[in-house]
Amino acid sequence: MKSVRIIALRKDRKRLLEHLQDSALVMVQKGRKEEKGFTRLDTSAQIKQFERNAELTEQALKILGKVEPEKKGMLASFKGRKEIDPDEIGRIASDSAKVIGICQKICKLDKQRADYAAEQVRIKTALAQLEPWKKLDIPLNTKDTATTAVLIGTLPRLYDDTTLSEALAGECPELLFEFEILYSSSNLTCLTLFTPKKQREMAEKALRTFGFSQPLNPTSRTPAVKTEHLLDKSEEIARKDEDAKNDIASFAKYRENICETQDYFNLRAEKYQVIAELDQTKHVFVLNGYVPEEDCSKLEAVCSKVPSCVVEFEDAGEDAPVKLKNNKFAEPAQSIVTMYSTPSHGDIDPTPILAFFFYFFFGMMFSDAGYGLLLIIGTAIAIKVFKPDKRMRNNLKLFQYCGVATVFWGLVFGSIFGDAPLMFYKMFTGDDSIKTMQQLLPWPTLDTQKDALMIMIMSIGLGLAHILVGMGCKFYICIKNKEYTKAFFDTGLWMLMLAGFAVLAVGMATSQVVLYIGAGIAAASAVGLVLTQGRGKKGIFGKLIGGVASLYDITSYISDLLSYSRLLALGLTTGVMAQVFNMLSNLFGTSVFGIICMILIFVAGHAITIGLNALGSYVHTMRLQYVEMFSKFYEGGGKPFEPFSTKSKYFRTKGSNDD
Amino acid sequence: MDGIMGMFLAILAAAVATVFAGIGSAKGVGSAAQTAMGVLSEDSSKFGKMLVLTLLPGTQGLYGFIVGFLVLTSCGVLGGDMPTLGQGFAFLAASFAIGFGGMISGFAQGKAAVSGITMTAKDEKNFSKAMVSITLVEIYALLAFIVSLLVVISVPNLKF
Numbered sequence: 001m002k003s004v005r006i007i008a009l010r011k012d013r014k015r016l017l018e019h020l021q022d023s024a025l026v027m028v029q030k031g032r033k034e035e036k037g038f039t040r041l042d043t044s045a046q047i048k049q050f051e052r053n054a055e056l057t058e059q060a061l062k063i064l065g066k067v068e069p070e071k072k073g074m075l076a077s078f079k080g081r082k083e084i085d086p087d088e089i090g091r092i093a094s095d096s097a098k099v100i101g102i103c104q105k106i107c108k109l110d111k112q113r114a115d116y117a118a119e120q121v122r123i124k125t126a127l128a129q130l131e132p133w134k135k136l137d138i139p140l141n142t143k144d145t146a147t148t149a150v151l152i153g154t155l156p157r158l159y160d161d162t163t164l165s166e167a168l169a170g171e172c173p174e175l176l177f178e179f180e181i182l183y184s185s186s187n188l189t190c191l192t193l194f195t196p197k198k199q200r201e202m203a204e205k206a207l208r209t210f211g212f213s214q215p216l217n218p219t220s221r222t223p224a225v226k227t228e229h230l231l232d233k234s235e236e237i238a239r240k241d242e243d244a245k246n247d248i249a250s251f252a253k254y255r256e257n258i259c260e261t262q263d264y265f266n267l268r269a270e271k272y273q274v275i276a277e278l279d280q281t282k283h284v285f286v287l288n289g290y291v292p293e294e295d296c297s298k299l300e301a302v303c304s305k306v307p308s309c310v311v312e313f314e315d316a317g318e319d320a321p322v323k324l325k326n327n328k329f330a331e332p333a334q335s336i337v338t339m340y341s342t343p344s345h346g347d348i349d350p351t352p353i354l355a356f357f358f359y360f361f362f363g364m365m366f367s368d369a370g371y372g373l374l375l376i377i378g379t380a381i382a383i384k385v386f387k388p389d390k391r392m393r394n395n396l397k398l399f400q401y402c403g404v405a406t407v408f409w410g411l412v413f414g415s416i417f418g419d420a421p422l423m424f425y426k427m428f429t430g431d432d433s434i435k436t437m438q439q440l441l442p443w444p445t446l447d448t449q450k451d452a453l454m455i456m457i458m459s460i461g462l463g464l465a466h467i468l469v470g471m472g473c474k475f476y477i478c479i480k481n482k483e484y485t486k487a488f489f490d491t492g493l494w495m496l497m498l499a500g501f502a503v504l505a506v507g508m509a510t511s512q513v514v515l516y517i518g519a520g521i522a523a524a525s526a527v528g529l530v531l532t533q534g535r536g537k538k539g540i541f542g543k544l545i546g547g548v549a550s551l552y553d554i555t556s557y558i559s560d561l562l563s564y565s566r567l568l569a570l571g572l573t574t575g576v577m578a579q580v581f582n583m584l585s586n587l588f589g590t591s592v593f594g595i596i597c598m599i600l601i602f603v604a605g606h607a608i609t610i611g612l613n614a615l616g617s618y619v620h621t622m623r624l625q626y627v628e629m630f631s632k633f634y635e636g637g638g639k640p641f642e643p644f645s646t647k648s649k650y651f652r653t654k655g656s657n658d659d
Numbered sequence: 660m661d662g663i664m665g666m667f668l669a670i671l672a673a674a675v676a677t678v679f680a681g682i683g684s685a686k687g688v689g690s691a692a693q694t695a696m697g698v699l700s701e702d703s704s705k706f707g708k709m710l711v712l713t714l715l716p717g718t719q720g721l722y723g724f725i726v727g728f729l730v731l732t733s734c735g736v737l738g739g740d741m742p743t744l745g746q747g748f749a750f751l752a753a754s755f756a757i758g759f760g761g762m763i764s765g766f767a768q769g770k771a772a773v774s775g776i777t778m779t780a781k782d783e784k785n786f787s788k789a790m791v792s793i794t795l796v797e798i799y800a801l802l803a804f805i806v807s808l809l810v811v812i813s814v815p816n817l818k819f
Contacts, residue, residue, distance in 0.1 A: 566797070627794075
């Protein structure tokens with residue numbers, strides 16, 4: 001990584017920045033104080049404006065998506081961004097005002113629809129309140145006549161004609177009344193009560209003792225008319241809502257323009273963020289940034305398009321960002337490394353090692369030649385058909401390489417869609433003499449079920465190799481940093497010890513001599529550890545105790561190694577599940593119906609197996625890398641290299657370096 | 660009679676392994692799925708990551724099932740010879756490891772998955788950390804599985 005300083009005339013600023021943004025070569029240093037004699041431009045207002053516009057388009061797209069969902073295939077997420085000509089950006093820019101206008105309209109219509117929905121709720125409540133008064137044929141707010149008082153209201157209990165008249169007579173014997181019950185349920189009785197006008201107060205008092213209350217929002221129309229009126233209103237609102245919805249839907253044809261406009265505003269916001277970081281004088285501006293060493297000449301070429309421009313390179317310091325660069329084999333695994341953490345300057349790039357073990361272990365866990373082939377073919381088709389962006393392409397490649405390893409291990413374990421070849425062989429030849437895949441396949445294979453112990457030892461052996469490679473990296477880093485004591489005593493001795501145990505284990509199976517050699521190595525390194533691990537402590541006892549205590553670390557190594565037994569466990573899971581589904585699909589015999597059932601169960605069953613086990617293999621491989629290997633040497637915490645680029649979501653300009 | 664008893668014990672063993680480990684996974688995946696659905700109701704674009712985290716406590720059930728299946732293939736139900744009484748007991752004893760190891764670790768992993776899901780919901784960058792932390796629980800189910808497995812595959816060779 002080099003740090004770079006680009007100096008140019010201010011009048012060329014726009015052009016140069018556009019070139020830089022397109023080429024995506026430079027990462028601009030952010031948060032740096034301006035140098036003496038320079039000023040900074042405050043672009044926050046513009047940035048805010050652009051971001052607001054981008055947000056508006058996002059909102060409009062969401063609304064459009066709700067009203068008129070985009071027809072997307074299930075696999076559309078693989079698809080790369082649309083490629084456009086660089087000149088198109090001018091068109092998008094000149095259209096942007098119009099598109100923003102459309103977005104505003106969409107948002108406004110959506111707001112109207114929200115208001116309509118609220119109104120509908122209000123109407124619904126009003127209708128529900130009117131429901132018990134349906135039978136009332138006078139308005140709810142009917143006033144008294146010349147001689148008769150009219151009381152309309154509710155009682156909070158169930159009454160019928162007899163109980164109510166008894167209750168009223170009991171409460172107030174001299175009251176003259178006539179009433180009509182309009183509605184009654186267990187906790188509500190609606191009634192109208194007539195009484196001579198001079199007895200009104202008496203009647204009110206009597207009713208109030210039963211909890212009488214007058215209806216809320218009395219109206220001057222009869223409930224039936226009012227209900228009809230409300231229903232009409234509701235219908236009208238529904239119509240308006242439908243219109244608004246159609247209006248929004250009519251904008252769906254602009255969806256692509258809105259997407260482009262969103263990208264355009266994000267792109268400009270990004271550019272203005274960079275402008276705010278430039279040191280400027282009246283005529284000149286300076287851009288400070290980082291560029292990967294191999295891209296220096298490319299950057300010079302880009303800058304030479306602007307004649308006033310001067311480029312200076314310098315060695316970057318410790319806090320420079322990190323860009324990973326790997327060959328085709330390892331590149332797909334970069335995302336796995338960065339998902340953990342970007343390497344810092346003290347680290348080595350672990351990607352190549354990780355890539356190898358990732359593919360290898362994934363294959364061992366997924367371990368089926370048929371599934372592996374499907375992975376290889378599926379990803380190849382996806383890459384070919386959808387032309388995905390680099391990120392997605394790398395992810396697909398990752399699974400493609402994993403697929404290759406899967407085929408390899410599938411052949412080792414004699415598993416091709418489980419024991420499907422054996423099943424078909426038996427079915428169509430009726431030959432029962434062959435009992436296992438091992439007998440059917442012409443090459444020697446391991447049976448995950450019968451040779452489980454053997455495969456477990458193998459898994460742990462591979463784990464040991466994995467861990468030793470991790471420790472080897474630590475050793476190398478220490479040597480590189482000239483920390484020789486750390487390298488030899490803290491890492492080297494442990495490596496020796498683990499190797500000693502490995503030799504000892506081999507010796508147990510083969511010969512006494514090897515066993516003694518292994519034990520000797522392990523014991524010698526243990527003594528070495530006791531002598532050296534307490535070196536930071538004070539006093540002879542402190543040193544000794546520190547040294548002995550360090551031997552306790554052996555437990556963590558043992559648990560690390562045992563953790564690799566998952567290679568066996570997951571491999572076995574895949575094999576057994578596949579076998580079970582084969583067995584199920586075979587249950588229905590060879591009639592036409594049986595064959596149809598067989599195909600259905602076979603396809604569905606293997607789809608389930610692939611889904612579950614690919615996921616399991618992915619997760620557990622990742623864990624083996626992160627927990628068992630990275631813990632041995634990898635620190636991470638570096639800053640990723642994020643170049644100044646278009647960062648667009650929907651389009652990419654043709655020929656740009658941005659991916 | 661011994662043969663029937665041996666058979667019964669072997670089938671019981673398959674049931675113990677499958678059912679108890681399954682209970683662990685069912686509960687673990689269930690609670691994780693509930694939380695994940697809560698997250699998805701806010702932002703459905705996280706579905707892929709949520710699916711991964713939700714399925715992590717599901718392996719215990721699979722391990723239990725595999726032990727159960729291996730027992731069935733070697734006890735005369737789906738192949739193999741009818742076990743003796745002693746072999747039946749051996750199957751049963753072996754299945755307890757994954758049965759209970761799987762169940763309890765399934766509960767624990769489910770809880771871890773719930774926390775991992777909320778952590779990922781807050782910031783998607785936490786996904787890999789959450790994933791690794793959840794798989795830390797898995798090792799105990801794995802150890803139980805290995806113990807069950809090693810016994811089950813060697814039982815048919817035991818003579819008693």
